[in-house]
Amino acid sequence: MSPKTMMAGVVHALYDSSIRSKTIDIELIENDPDQGKKVLTAVEEGLQTCNSFFMSVAFINQSGLTPLLLTLQELERKNIKGKVLTTNYLSFSEPKALDALEQLKNIEVRMADTSSNAPGFHTKGYVFFQKEWVRMMIGSSNITAGALTRNKEWNVQVKASSKGSLSQSVMDAFETMWNDRKTIPYGDIREEYVRQYEQKQQMQKKEEEERAWVQEAKKLQPNGMQQAFITRLRSLLEQGAHRALLISATGTGKTYASAFAMRELRFERVLFIVHRELIAQQAKESFARVFQNRTQFGL
Incomplete structure (x- = not known):
């Protein structure tokens, strides 16, 4: 992609949509069943065309990861490296999904620890590298089935040079979180996280049972x-x-x-x-x- 071609895409996206462009370099990615659009499609396309990638998402569950596994396994066979940063925030992510990612030899998984009065962690960003270009999708979608296929989600996807200031800012922000002292390899924190997750599941089950009791009692x-x-x-x-x-x-x-x-x-x-x-x-x-x-x- 030449700078002239890219500039035409920027003008089309940010200045005047009537000006034609061969490429769409900035676009809104959302789930729209009526038009057959899914955020999942953009993530899959990014993975299938990249030389490396990183993701920073607050929540990961099995239902969201399963549709991506075949693509991720293909990247493993090609030895295309990836980094996945998530968090123990709210103990929401499912250990079995994190375990599945951890088992892929080409992917490194780290977990930002928010349990010790640290700020909450709620990022949702997908970044795919291809030679000197980078595709970034940043918005509201976690790796869950609802977020990738059904829910009302807004994500802005930008295709840009890896030398651009936006690309550099995103990469710097990711590296800062990735190397933070409270960011821990998932394998090192797994046992403690599984304990926290199971405790939360038990609490939620108890709360649901109590709500059911209340509803039944009202009747x-x-x-x-x-x-x-x-x-x-x-x-x-x-x-x-x-x-x-x-x-x-x-x-x-x-x-x-x-x-x-x-x-x-x-x-x-x-x-x-x-x-x-x-x-x-x-x-x-x-x-x-x-x-x-x-x-x-x-x-």
């Missing part, structure tokens, strides 16, 4: 019989009674009635007695749903 409302029971029990208590008896047919919801009553009347301690362990376990689960799992239960 759980006393039926007519149960509401009448609560009203009558409250009246008896106000009259000074210490005992009450509910007689109702099997399957009408007596266990839930007792749980609703204990919740509505704010009893602090409850002893629920039945004649079989299985029924006690089922009752415990019913009480937990009604109380949104916010109190302690024992069997």
